[in-house]
Amino acid sequence: MSEPAVTGPSVAASPGPESPGxxxxxxRAPGRPGLAMFLNAGDPPLAVLPELLAMLDDxxxxxxxxxxxxxxxxxxxxxxRASAARALADGVTPRAVLDAVAAARPGLRGPRIALLADWSHTVRGTDPGDFAAAVRDAGCDGLLLHGVPPRLRRAHYDAVYRAGLPLVTTCYAASGPDVVAEAADHASAYLYLVAHYGRSGTAAAWDRERLGAVITTLRSTASVPVAVGFGVRTGGDIALLAELGADAVVVGSAxxxxxxxxxxxxxDPVEELRTFVSELRAPGPAPATDGHERGIRS
Known part of the structure; x- marks a missing residue:
């Protein structure tokens, strides 16, 4: 996987609406990372989004x-990719997703919603300010924009800041210092640290020492939580990332x-996810290690 586009303005911006608070x-409880779950909207069906959010809350x-x-x-x-294909086959559209969030939002107490949108499929051809306002008005708490072309990043990310919509920024554990610093500078929702290169759901080895060092750097420079994803499948994985200092984890493919x-x-997919979250929250040993390299499946 190529180096990700840093999801923040390409120039210095005013502080985002979300600060260290x-x-x-x-x-999240002391000593326990926060938990984010990645799902494709529409898988399970949008009609059960209120039930799904209530379960995540509970x-x-x-x-x-x-x-x-x-x-x-x-x-x-x-x-x-198969999950996205199921949702698309069911006719899920960006407008339907925002409408479903708006309908479910009034009953939501604890969990926050970060919308992940792909520029080419979802955003291209729309006014950046209109899109950011629509995401905000639907009740989303933050936005992660994927695949914005370099020449258009400034307009889109400036529009997000003007809309008062917090940004999720991204970088890899293997990113260069400038990319890591820019991600930290512009994150206003949380910073998503991708543990390794590759596609989600594929096997990869990663360097524990490097990952720990990047987490330490980001926690000292970012004003928002650092969430680590790619490879988080079990309670043991979460325990390891807690040891390395992660504020939160992102669970996707699993x-x-x-x-x-x-x-x-x-x-029932909602009840299946309830069981899975319970398994993730159960205490468990960190995965075995061989030197400083550790294999994790994302």
């Missing part, structure tokens, strides 16, 4: 990273796979 992961999940589904994502593996399994078996 960001509501993202504010409910289960102590801090954030739903809700993706507007788009086809053939170059950074996602087969599990997430949860999406449980939805796929539930649907194939005719089980």
């Amino acid at each position: 960001s509501p993202f992961f504010a409910r 289960s102590g999940v801090d954030c739903l990273e809700l993706a507007v589904p788009f086809p053939d994502s170059p950074t996602d593996g087969p599990v997430v 949860g999406v796979a449980r939805i796929e399994q539930a649907r194939a078996a005719g089980r």
Whole structure:
């Protein structure tokens, strides 16, 4: 996977509306990372989004990273891509996603919603300010923009800041110092630290020492929580990231796979996810290590 576009303005910007008091992961207990769940909107169906959010609330999940589904994502593996395809086959559109969030939002107490949108499939051709305002007005708490062309980043990210919509920024553990610094400078919702290169749902080895060092750097420079994703599948993985200093973790493919399994078996996907979250919250040993390299499946 190529170096991600830093999701922040390309020039110095005014401080975002969320500061160190960001509501993202504010409910996390001392010593325990916050928990974000990635899901494609529409898988499970949008009609159950209120029930799904209520379950996440009851289960102590801090954030739903809700993706507007788009086809053939170059950074996602087969599990997430199949999930997006199911949602698209059911007719899920960006407008339908925002309408579903707006309908579900009034009953939501704890979890925050960060909308993930792909520029090419979802945003291209729209006015940046109009899009940012629509996301804000639907009740989303933050926005992660994926794949914005370099020449258009400034207009889109400036529009997000003007709309008062907090930004999720991204960088890799292997990113260069300038990319890491820019991600820290412009994050106003949370900073998503991608643990390794590759597609989601694929096997990869990563360097524990490097990851720990980047987490330490980001926590000293970012004004918002640092959430680590790619490779978080078990309570043991979460325990390890807690040791390394992560403020939060992002669980993606592992949860999406449980939805796929539930649907194939005719089980309730919301209850399947409830069980999975309980498993993640259960204490468990950190994965075994061999030197400073550790293999994790995302």
